[in-house]
Amino acid sequence: MTTAYFIHLNGIVQGVGFRPYVYRLAHEMGIKGWVNNSSHGVYIHAEGLQVPVFYRRLLQEVPPLAKITHEEYREVAFGNYADFAILQSREEGQADVLISPDIATCGDCLAELRDVQDLRYRYPFINCTNCGPRYTIIQDVPYDRAQTTMQSFPMCPVCAQEYADPLNRRFHAQPVACSQCGPAVQLLNAQGDFCAGLGIEQIARGEIIAIKGLGGFHLVCDGGNPTAVQRLRQRKERGAKPFALMARNLEVIRRYLKVSLKEEELLKSSAAPIVILERKKESGNVLPDELAPGLHTLGVMLPYTPLHALLFDGAFDFLVMTSGNLSGRPLIYTNEEAVRELKGIADYFLLHNRDIFHPCDDSVVQVIGDEAVLHRRARGYVPLPQKCPQDLKASILGVGGELKNAFCLGAKDRAFTSQYIGDMEGYENFQRFRQELASFQKVVQIVPEVVAYDAHPDFQTTQFALAGPWPQKIKVQHHHAHLVSVLGEHGITAPALGVVCDGTGWGEDRRIWGFEFLKGNAEGYRRLAHLEYLPLPGGDAGAKHPLRIAYAYGKSLLSEREWLMTERLWERLAGAEQKILDQQLEKRLQIFETSSGGRLFDAVSALLGICTSVTYEGQAAIELESKAALWSGKNSEDALEPRYLIEWAENGECLILKVKELYWGIIQDVLDGKEPAFIAYHFHDSLAHGIVRTVLELQVGEGPLVLTGGVFQNKLLTEKVLVLCKAFGIQVIRAKELPPGDGGLALGQILIGNERCS
Ligand SMILES: [Zn+2]
Ligand SMILES: [Zn+2]
Ligand SMILES: [Zn+2]
Numbered sequence: 001m002t003t004a005y006f007i008h009l010n011g012i013v014q015g016v017g018f019r020p021y022v023y024r025l026a027h028e029m030g031i032k033g034w035v036n037n038s039s040h041g042v043y044i045h046a047e048g049l050q051v052p053v054f055y056r057r058l059l060q061e062v063p064p065l066a067k068i069t070h071e072e073y074r075e076v077a078f079g080n081y082a083d084f085a086i087l088q089s090r091e092e093g094q095a096d097v098l099i100s101p102d103i104a105t106c107g108d109c110l111a112e113l114r115d116v117q118d119l120r121y122r123y124p125f126i127n128c129t130n131c132g133p134r135y136t137i138i139q140d141v142p143y144d145r146a147q148t149t150m151q152s153f154p155m156c157p158v159c160a161q162e163y164a165d166p167l168n169r170r171f172h173a174q175p176v177a178c179s180q181c182g183p184a185v186q187l188l189n190a191q192g193d194f195c196a197g198l199g200i201e202q203i204a205r206g207e208i209i210a211i212k213g214l215g216g217f218h219l220v221c222d223g224g225n226p227t228a229v230q231r232l233r234q235r236k237e238r239g240a241k242p243f244a245l246m247a248r249n250l251e252v253i254r255r256y257l258k259v260s261l262k263e264e265e266l267l268k269s270s271a272a273p274i275v276i277l278e279r280k281k282e283s284g285n286v287l288p289d290e291l292a293p294g295l296h297t298l299g300v301m302l303p304y305t306p307l308h309a310l311l312f313d314g315a316f317d318f319l320v321m322t323s324g325n326l327s328g329r330p331l332i333y334t335n336e337e338a339v340r341e342l343k344g345i346a347d348y349f350l351l352h353n354r355d356i357f358h359p360c361d362d363s364v365v366q367v368i369g370d371e372a373v374l375h376r377r378a379r380g381y382v383p384l385p386q387k388c389p390q391d392l393k394a395s396i397l398g399v400g401g402e403l404k405n406a407f408c409l410g411a412k413d414r415a416f417t418s419q420y421i422g423d424m425e426g427y428e429n430f431q432r433f434r435q436e437l438a439s440f441q442k443v444v445q446i447v448p449e450v451v452a453y454d455a456h457p458d459f460q461t462t463q464f465a466l467a468g469p470w471p472q473k474i475k476v477q478h479h480h481a482h483l484v485s486v487l488g489e490h491g492i493t494a495p496a497l498g499v500v501c502d503g504t505g506w507g508e509d510r511r512i513w514g515f516e517f518l519k520g521n522a523e524g525y526r527r528l529a530h531l532e533y534l535p536l537p538g539g540d541a542g543a544k545h546p547l548r549i550a551y552a553y554g555k556s557l558l559s560e561r562e563w564l565m566t567e568r569l570w571e572r573l574a575g576a577e578q579k580i581l582d583q584q585l586e587k588r589l590q591i592f593e594t595s596s597g598g599r600l601f602d603a604v605s606a607l608l609g610i611c612t613s614v615t616y617e618g619q620a621a622i623e624l625e626s627k628a629a630l631w632s633g634k635n636s637e638d639a640l641e642p643r644y645l646i647e648w649a650e651n652g653e654c655l656i657l658k659v660k661e662l663y664w665g666i667i668q669d670v671l672d673g674k675e676p677a678f679i680a681y682h683f684h685d686s687l688a689h690g691i692v693r694t695v696l697e698l699q700v701g702e703g704p705l706v707l708t709g710g711v712f713q714n715k716l717l718t719e720k721v722l723v724l725c726k727a728f729g730i731q732v733i734r735a736k737e738l739p740p741g742d743g744g745l746a747l748g749q750i751l752i753g754n755e756r757c758s
Helices: 018-029 051-060 107-113 157-164 200-204 226-235 250-256 261-268 281-285 306-311 335-341 427-444 460-467 478-489 539-544 546-557 560-564 575-587 597-607 619-634 660-671 676-698 715-727 742-756
Strands: 004-012 032-038 041-047 067-076 084-086 185-189 209-212 217-222 244-247 274-278 297-301 318-323 348-352 364-368 371-376 385-387 396-398 408-411 414-417 450-454 472-476 496-506 512-521 524-531 534-537 591-594 647-651 654-658 705-708
Touching (some): 018 051, 209 335, 226 318, 244 250, 261 364, 261 371, 478 705, 496 539, 496 597, 512 676, 539 591, 539 597, 546 597, 597 676, 660 676, 676 715
Antiparallel strands (some): 004 067, 185 348, 217 318, 274 297, 385 414, 408 414, 647 654
C-alpha cells in the first residue's frame, strides 16, 4: 500500500498561480489527491510513491511571486484517489493568508499585448496570475474577485473559461478581463469632452496628461521636452523637487544613466520601483536639467502596467511620471477627484473605470553600499509583513511619525507596515491616514488593542493616538524607535549601538534630538553620545530657512573675532532678517536647542551657497550631497585624515560631538574661495570619520553597529561610513525592507510597545 501525506503551506500562496502549479507538478509526477485554498493557506493531500520527491520539488520550484512562510508535512490515512483535483476553496475562522502586493506586467502578458491574434491585443488591463493589480484593488479578505474592485465586471465566457481552467495562466486570476468584459480607458480634454486615443499625440505635442494608473494618478509629460517639464513644474507649484521618470526600456536608461547589476535587478523586479540613478554627463542633451534641478541623479522606473507599455507607442523615450496630487496633498486616485483637483494642471485626463481601493504611490529605492535602500515604500512592497523577533503579546498599532508617515499593525510574529501616506501636517493627508488605517486593518486582519506613538506632543499622530479608543497607549522616543526598527528587521533582541541620524525627534530633555548614538534594544536605551546642542531659530519650521540656521550656528560656535570675519557670508540675509535673528538669539526667543543631523547638513549647504531656502523637505541636504558627489566622482583618492575635525567633550556619561572646528574650517575654506563641491565633499568625508571615530571611542564591545535615520539615505555619507567601518572591522546592519527614515519608524514603535504593554 502507498502512503498518503497531508501538506500545508502558507505565505503568499494565493493569487500567484500556486494551485495550478501544484496541479501541474502532481500530474507530471503521477501524484494523486487534491489541493485547495483556505483562509489559512494551501492544503494538499498527496498519494503515491513519489510524494517525498514531490514535496521537495514543490518547495524548490515555487512560482516566482509565491513566498512560503509556513510548511507542514505529515502522514495521513490513504484515500485511494484516482486522480489529482483542485477542490473548492474552504473558509474557516479568521484568514491569515498574506495578500500579495501589486505586480508589474509579466513577459507573457506583454507578448500577448503585442500579438494581433490574441484576444487581449492592445488591451490596457491584460493580466494573469503572475502579474497585475492586487493590494490596490482589494477591499476585504479572502482575496477573491467579489471582494475586489473587479466585482463590477462579470467575466465573459472566454475569460470565465480561462479563469476556471487549472492549466491556464489565468486560472483564478481575480482581475482577469478582456476588452469584451473588463475595464476600459477614456480620454477627456480639460472641458470634459471625449477624445480618441490614449493621449500619445497630446504628450508628443508637449501637453500634460493626468493618467490613472495602478495606485493612483500620475501627471505625465514628455520627459525630453524642457518646456513641457517646466510648465508642469510651474503648474504643480513644485519648486525644485525632482520629477520621477518612466523610461521606454532598460536600453534607453543605460544610454543616459549609470546602471549597476543590482540596480538593473531592481528596475526589472516585480515591484518595479523608481530607482535613483546617477546621470551620465552626456545625459543633459536629452534629459533636461528641469527634471531635477541641482541634482546629479534621476529617479527612473520601467513601465509596470499594460497601459504604460502602450503609451510608449509614442516617439518619446522618457515620460515624466509624477504623483498626481496638489502640493502637500495626498495622492489622487478617483476619476472625479482627478478631474476636479487637477483641472488647472492637466490638459487631458486619461481615466479608467477599475476603481483603486488602496491608493499607493510609486516606491523609491536607491542602491547604497551595494544594498537596496528604500526611500519610499508603497506600491509593489505593501502589504508584505516583517517578521518580528518574537511573538507580540498583543495586537499593536504603531502610528508612525509626522513626516513621510507610514503606520504599522502587528500581531503574533508579524508586523505590517502600511504604504507611505505622506506628511501629516495637512488636513487631507491626515484624513488619508485615518482612511487607510481603517481599511488596512481589514486587509491584515488585525484590530489593535495597544497603540504606540511618538513622544513629540505636537504630532498629529500623537494626538490621534491619545484621543483614540485603545486601552493601552505607549509613548516611544523617536530615535529609540528608529534603532529598534532595524534590530527588529534583523531579528536581533540583544542591545546594540546605533547611530541614528535624522532631521528631528522629540528628546527626553525636551530638546530636538537628531544625531544620536544610542545603545539599546526594545527594552530600553542609553544615550551614549550626541551632537552638541545648537540654536535652531523657529524650531522645526526653521528647517525651511537653511541660511538662518547657518547664521545662528555660526553665531553660537564662533568667537567674536572669527564672527567679524564672516560678514560677507550673510549678505543674502536681508538686513531686517539679520536684526530679527540677532534679537532672537540674544533673548532666546523662538530658539530651540537641537542636536539634529539634518540641520547640520542644511547649515553647511547654506554656507556654501548651494541651497539657502528650500522648496521641499531635505532639499538643502540633497543638493549638498549632489555637489559633493560631483567632486567625489572626479577625485577618487581618499585622504587618510579628515579635513575638518570633530572633537569631543564629556558631559557626565555622555560624549558630546563638538563641531566648532568643522564649522570654522568650512567657513575659512569658503572665505578662501575654495570650490563648494570640494568643501561639500570634505564635509561628508569628515562627518563619516567623526561618526566612526566616535563609535570606536565608545568601545561598546560586541554586536553589530546600526546605522539608521533619514540622513543614512545619503549615499555618499553612508558609503564612506561603511568603508571606514569595514577597515576597522565593525559589522554594520541597516534597514532592509523598510526605509531608514521615518517610513520605517512604526515597526520600532510596535516592538517597544510590546515590551511595555501588559
Ligand atoms: Zn501576466
Ligand atoms: Zn473577457
Ligand atoms: Zn526620524
